[in-house]
Amino acid sequence: MAKGGKTGGGKWRVATRLVLAGRDPFAFEGFVNTPIYRGSTVLSPTVAQFVGRTGRYQYGRRGTPTTDALADAIGSLEGGAGVVLTPSGLSAITVALLSLVKSGDQILVTDSIYYPTRHFCDTALKRLGVETIYYDPLIGAGIADLFRPNTTAVFLEAPGSLTFEVQDVPAIAKVAHARGAAVLMDNTWATPVFFRPHEHGVDLSIQAGTKYLGGHADANIGTLSATEAYWPRLKETHGSLGICAGPEDVFLSLRGLRTLGVRLERHMQSGLKVARWLQTRPEVQRVLHPALQGDPGHAIWKRDFSGACGLFSFVLKPNAQAAVASFIEGLELFGIGASWGGYESLAIPFDCSKMRTATKWNPGGPCVRLHVGLEDPDDLIADLERGLARLAST
């Protein structure tokens, strides 16, 4: 992975590494940032170098100084053995799974998984002869009961998509490793700044960099870090599938990385302020945010995570069903749209009662997911307050 950059391994704290990692200015005439290399063909000065593949770069798809800079930087945050980049978060997930499974295998996947991951398991993986069993995200060490001799991987995501259940990652990883199974985790919510998957027993750590790494809703990218044991097959699978991330999106991710720490800190503080305010509102039944005291996942979140991002959900009282659309559509500062992690706030309604199979989702009222952006949180609260008044009047 590293080309001897200046990240200094574990020497620097995270905020410092976000500034230094993946940069080597004097390799680029002193320019502070690694430039965007575009290219397919890489010329060799001699036939011997071309045939022997002894040059640093051989072909654009297999890596450029720009992609190396980002892979090195992510590697310094994740602390694994190697990193590959993919053109989206979902492709990081599919490459990770394809690097592990073969026909006849069974995999265990959390019921709270990002829905497109579930779709991939239930369609493409099923056609390849891989069976997916979904488990309750709160199962903990009880996951042992689901293992069969052909169980080869466990896929976690914590907190869960839309509903924010926190899993006991170390307990699940311990059981999986005792059975020789690999542990994968979608760590998009916390990013490696707030949760370091490899330190908690995860073999393949996945991040949809589209969200906070890019941070400006203008790029699609995925990052995938593997431990020593899983790095060779990850690298091989990524290469043989012909996966590569676009140069501009890689550059935007490097740019986003430099401010990731301060942005996340603000998303966390503003998100908590809005979440605590929602808790005081009579229209709100429940706020789903693991950093709130009293949340069912709070104790494990506090034990394993060092922060929270700006994404969480809340459940309204049942009588609000008919008025949810007018509540959301009338918000001036929250856009209606998929994805999150940009500087801007978003609000979407959701109902995952039909997505879950191992657990029942029956919250007793309409649900809304918020992404709290970098606006002034008091403006966001005032906007939501006017929205809740609309709920009452419709």
Ligand SMILES: *Cc1c(COP(=O)(O)O)cnc(C)c1O
């Ligand atoms: C958005 C998201 C992804 C997928 O990322 P894309 O870049 O949109 O493919 C994966 N996992 C989680 C948890 C996400 O929120």
